[in-house]
Amino acid sequence: MELLGLAPELVVLFVSFGFMVGVFFGFFGMGGSFLVTPALLILGYPAPVAIGSSMAFVFGTAVIATLKHHDVGSVDYKLGALMFAGIVVGIEAGKLLVFGLEAIGRAELVVGVAYVLLLGAIGLVFTRNALKQDAAGEDDGRQDDDIPEIAKKIKSYNIPPMVTLTDGSKASMWTISGVGGGVGVVSGFLGVGGGFIRMPAIYYLIGVPLAAAVGTSLFGALMSGAVGAFSYGLSGVIDIGVVTALLVGSALGARIGSASTAYVDEADVTIYFGIMLLMASAAVAFGELATWLAMPILDTVSFVLLIGSSLFVTTIILYYGAMSVRERKLMAERTPQVEN
Amino acid sequence: MIEFALLPTALQAALVVTLVLVEAIALYVGYGMVEDRVAPRVLEAIANTA
Numbered sequence: 001m002e003l004l005g006l007a008p009e010l011v012v013l014f015v016s017f018g019f020m021v022g023v024f025f026g027f028f029g030m031g032g033s034f035l036v037t038p039a040l041l042i043l044g045y046p047a048p049v050a051i052g053s054s055m056a057f058v059f060g061t062a063v064i065a066t067l068k069h070h071d072v073g074s075v076d077y078k079l080g081a082l083m084f085a086g087i088v089v090g091i092e093a094g095k096l097l098v099f100g101l102e103a104i105g106r107a108e109l110v111v112g113v114a115y116v117l118l119l120g121a122i123g124l125v126f127t128r129n130a131l132k133q134d135a136a137g138e139d140d141g142r143q144d145d146d147i148p149e150i151a152k153k154i155k156s157y158n159i160p161p162m163v164t165l166t167d168g169s170k171a172s173m174w175t176i177s178g179v180g181g182g183v184g185v186v187s188g189f190l191g192v193g194g195g196f197i198r199m200p201a202i203y204y205l206i207g208v209p210l211a212a213a214v215g216t217s218l219f220g221a222l223m224s225g226a227v228g229a230f231s232y233g234l235s236g237v238i239d240i241g242v243v244t245a246l247l248v249g250s251a252l253g254a255r256i257g258s259a260s261t262a263y264v265d266e267a268d269v270t271i272y273f274g275i276m277l278l279m280a281s282a283a284v285a286f287g288e289l290a291t292w293l294a295m296p297i298l299d300t301v302s303f304v305l306l307i308g309s310s311l312f313v314t315t316i317i318l319y320y321g322a323m324s325v326r327e328r329k330l331m332a333e334r335t336p337q338v339e340n
Numbered sequence: 341m342i343e344f345a346l347l348p349t350a351l352q353a354a355l356v357v358t359l360v361l362v363e364a365i366a367l368y369v370g371y372g373m374v375e376d377r378v379a380p381r382v383l384e385a386i387a388n389t390a
Contacts, residue, residue: 056360063364226357233353240356244363251367255375322386329387 004241014245018057020310021246022253025061027260027317028273029195033058034122035280035310036246037191038115042287042302047107048098049239051191052232056243057250058193059225064251066222068258076166076212079202080219082173083180087220090184091228097189099235112288114190116281122196123277130271151207171206179205183220187228193221253314260317263324272313279309 003011021035036057040050101107159172179201183194199217202208208216232238283305290298347355 056356059357060360060364060367063361064368067365067368229357229360230353233356234349236349236352238356240359243360247360247363247367251364251371255371259379322389325383325386326389 004244005239006241006245011241011245014242015249017307017310018246018249019253020249020314022061022250022255023257023260023314023317024253024273024310025065025250026254026257027264027269028257028266033061033192034115034119034190034196035306037111038119038280038284038287039306040242041108041112041115042283042299042306045239045242046102046237047111048102048232048235048237051095051098051111051189052229052235052237053239053242054191055187055225055228055232056238056240057225057246058187058191058221059229060243060247061250061254062193062218062222062225064247064254065218068254076208076216077219078163078166079171079176079206079208080216080223082163082176083220084223086177086180086182087184087187087224088227090181090186091188091224091231092184093181094185094188094190095228095231095235097185108291109288111190112284115284116288118190119277119281119284123274123279123281126270126274126277128274130267130274133267133270150204154205154207165206165208167209167212169207175206180220184224184227187224188231191228194224195221257317260321263328264317264320268320269313269316272316276309276313279305283309 001008006014017036017039021033024035033054037050037054040053041047045053098107098111101110154175157172158170159174161173162170163173163176164170179198183198183201186192186197187194195217198220199213202216202220203213229238283302286298286302286305290296290302
């Protein structure tokens with residue numbers, strides 16, 4: 001018996017994994033897509049199918065996130081639209097690279113190695129930041145409206161054509177297209193939304209204030225996902241059953257992850273997220289080694305590492321959330337009622 | 341894998357994107373209704389767990 005074109009155990013696996021990915025996305029605002037492609041690669045899906053399906057998943061997740069934030073989110077739609085051309089060209093270039101590597105039988109290897117490096121680098125950044133926060137205290141004093149010095153420097157070069165952004169500042173179309181195209185290549189090549197690169201790029205290179213950079217990056221992920229899903233869809237490599245199962249889980253997980261931010265201090269769990277990304281990097285490396293050394297046991301190790309570490313961090317977030325709900329209830333009961 | 345083999349490839353790709361869009365909106369609305377009904381009771385149950 002099959003459901004969504006998948007064996008029942010795979011449906012359960014993808015819904016559960018989607019739930020965990022959704023919790024990360026809802027809680028951290030990132031971490032969704034860059035776990036999906038490695039998971040599909042570890043499960044033996046060809047690189048184009050893994051990346052194309054992940055792009056479609058990115059699109060669905062970004063639609064849900066945009067619906068969730070459209071009232072409160074600060075989005076520079078004009079900037080997002082201006083990046084569109086760069087995104088299209090970048091994703092197409094990334095896709096051509098994947099299919100070129102697939103033609104010579106190297107796509108899984110190169111994409112796998114790229115993921116080992118990417119997850120390892122992001123994991124190190126998260127772990128290091130969490131340790132620094134623990135050592136130095138909380139706030140770095142940065143305001144949401146601040147623009148970093150490097151962005152001011154880049155903005156000072158008036159390379160035409162210049163365009164006026166929603167906040168009234170000006171930016172070169174070359175910078176905007178460069179950011180859109182550069183992130184597009186990464187998105188198209190790895191099957192990720194690219195928020196972890198796009199958001200800092202919009203903030204540091206284009207000079208959009210942090211609050212608007214987050215919302216605009218989300219809008220960019222929606223466009224990247226749509227373009228990527230369409231582009232890979234043209235090649236018929238999207239497994240819609242996988243995408244649907246992942247979305248069923250992630251839409252629920254994102255709600256719970258998002259609600260958890262009201263109860264759990266992000267600083268308490270960031271280090272676990274960083275360690276999970278490092279373990280995910282090791283998981284992809286084990287998956288690659290399994291192929292090179294023809295040792296299927298390493299595939300099992302890889303799978304257990306990826307799912308196990310994701311499950312661990314999801315449990316930590318839910319546990320901290322439940323403890324916080326209980327503590328608040330107890331505090332409310334202990335606090336004497338003030339009568340007016 | 342679901343395929344729409346008889347349709348032109350561009351239409352197939354557009355259908356995939358549309359299908360994901362519809363799924364995402366349906367899941368957002370559906371879970372939203374579930375959350376409104378269930379979330380207060382779940383929070384209450386967690387708070388009252390010893």
